[in-house]
Amino acid sequence: MKGRDILAKLHDAKFRTDKSYVDVTYAELVYEVMLEAGGLEEAALLSSNDANVIIRSGVGTVTKLPPTPKATPEGGGPSPAGANATEQRQFDINDGAKLGIVGVAQTSSAPRHTITAKLGEKCLEFLKKHLDKAGVMLWTDAAGDVVVSAPNIDQSPRYKFVRQRGQLRNAVNVIDHNFVNDTTKRVSSVVVYSRGPGRKTGKGKIRGEFIDQEMVALGIDRAEAVRDVNVFDEAQAVKYARAKLAEINRGAWHLTYTISGHTAPTGNGNQRVVITPDTVAQIEDDELGISGLFYVEAVEYSAPPTTTNVTFMRLQDCFFEKDPTIVEQIEKVNSGKKRRKRRKK
Numbered sequence: 001m002k003g004r005d006i007l008a009k010l011h012d013a014k015f016r017t018d019k020s021y022v023d024v025t026y027a028e029l030v031y032e033v034m035l036e037a038g039g040l041e042e043a044a045l046l047s048s049n050d051a052n053v054i055i056r057s058g059v060g061t062v063t064k065l066p067p068t069p070k071a072t073p074e075g076g077g078p079s080p081a082g083a084n085a086t087e088q089r090q091f092d093i094n095d096g097a098k099l100g101i102v103g104v105a106q107t108s109s110a111p112r113h114t115i116t117a118k119l120g121e122k123c124l125e126f127l128k129k130h131l132d133k134a135g136v137m138l139w140t141d142a143a144g145d146v147v148v149s150a151p152n153i154d155q156s157p158r159y160k161f162v163r164q165r166g167q168l169r170n171a172v173n174v175i176d177h178n179f180v181n182d183t184t185k186r187v188s189s190v191v192v193y194s195r196g197p198g199r200k201t202g203k204g205k206i207r208g209e210f211i212d213q214e215m216v217a218l219g220i221d222r223a224e225a226v227r228d229v230n231v232f233d234e235a236q237a238v239k240y241a242r243a244k245l246a247e248i249n250r251g252a253w254h255l256t257y258t259i260s261g262h263t264a265p266t267g268n269g270n271q272r273v274v275i276t277p278d279t280v281a282q283i284e285d286d287e288l289g290i291s292g293l294f295y296v297e298a299v300e301y302s303a304p305p306t307t308t309n310v311t312f313m314r315l316q317d318c319f320f321e322k323d324p325t326i327v328e329q330i331e332k333v334n335s336g337k338k339r340r341k342r343r344k345k
Contacts, residue, residue, distance in 0.1 A: 005140040006043060010124040013037035015117045022114045026136065029115075030127060030148055037123045044145040115230070133230065133240055153318045157282040157293055159264035159275060161257065165286040172265065175307060176258040179288055185252040187224040188215040190241040194231035208237025210245050224248065246319040254297075255283075255290065255312045262301050262308050275299050275310055283312070 004011075015036065021029055027045065034040040117126045124138075131138060136150050161172045194206040208231070215222075226244055231237045263272040267282060279296045294312040301308050 006040060006144055006146070007124065007138065007140055009039045010034070010037050010127065010138075011122065013123045015119055015121050015123065015126070018119050019117045020114050021117075024115075026131065027148060029130065030138065030146070033117075033123050033127055034146065040146070043140075044143075046141065046145050046147045047149055113232075130230070132243065133228075133236075151278060151295060151318045153280060153295055153315050155280045157267045158273065158279045159281040159296075160267045161259075161264060161281055161283045161285070163283075163285040163287055172257075173260040174257050175260055177288070178254075178256040179290075180252070180254050182252045183215070183218065183220070186212065186215055186220070186249060187222045187245070188212055188220045190224045190226060190245045190248070192226045192228060192231055192237040192241045192244070194228055194237060206231060206234055206237050208234050208239075208241050210238055210241040212245055212249070242319055246317045249317045250313055253314055253317065255288075255294070257310045257312075259308050259310065261306055275308055280315075281310075281312065 010033070013036070019036070021032065024032065027047075031045055034043065034045075115130065117123075127138060131148070136148055139147050141147055159172075161174070163172070163174050189209055189211040191207065191209045224244070226241070228240065231240055262274055264275050264281070265272050275296065277296050277299050280293055281296055282292070283294055284291050293315055295315055295318050296310060297313045298311040299308060
């Protein structure tokens with residue numbers, strides 16, 4: 001059985017007129033476009049996928065200790081790890097109202113900024129264009145609510161896939177696989193160009209570059225150039241370049257297993273749990289020479305026979321820069337929704 005979730009409404013809906021949004025946060029933008037598309041008024045706006053993972057697999061998320069260090073907004077050293085380190089890593093909580101505004105550079109004195117949706121533009125494509133720069137993604141959970149978040153790679157591995165050469169049966173029986181590692185699709189660097197406001201000479205040039213050291217070590221010298229008018233300073237250009245490089249690498253490296261059943265053993269082997277996306281798995285594959293931790297990007301269940309297609313992504317390709325204060329933004333948007341409902345009654 002195949003179908004579409006409620007994001008189909010955003011995918012199918014188009015703007016019926018040019019529409020401008022002034023100094024909106026990312027959460028506010030998602031909510032306003034949900035209203036524009038129609039049919040999503042009752043959907044909750046969430047900033048975490050943890051509850052959805054528990055519903056689908058029956059097991060909660062376990063944070064790695066110590067968590068992966070997170071760069072500061074200025075690109076400095078790692079932030080201190082605390083009890084809520086995973087939340088900090090996932091949603092970069094910062095002071096300053098301007099940080100969360102779509103497209104505005106990270107400065108408290110940023111000017112008012114307007115983004116415009118064009119007549120006939122698809123609602124989902126418009127959102128994705130701006131959310132990509134913020135490092136957050138849009139999806140729905142098992143309850144039919146909308147999640148605005150980023151992949152959580154700061155998890156302990158939930159499953160362990162072991163594939164030993166010469167063994168007819170393993171803890172996870174891989175029936176088939178599709179492994180692609182195509183360096184011809186990758187580049188050694190991405191350069192982002194834009195034009196920003198200049199003090200004396202009008203608009204000045206903005207340039208940001210991020211280099212793939214893995215490709216440089218292989219002797220590859222091939223750059224990708226991107227121009228985007230919604231990049232407003234060099235720091236943002238560098239982050240966007242890194243995000244684009246990760247996107248290119250995700251298209252060039254991917255692994256899919258077709259396994260028997262819908263479950264896999266946990267890392268310690270004490271139990272089996274249902275495989276779900278937005279989790280981390282440990283893979284030890286003698287046949288393909290793959291070893292390490294990988295992000296579970298997508299899962300497709302089939303029956304009969306009972307099989308599961310699991311698509312993995314390298315953790316280093318899960319780069320999503322977390323600038324917006326999504327948790328605070330969504331709490332504010334949801335509070336506004338409640339007030340509007342009370343006024344209607």
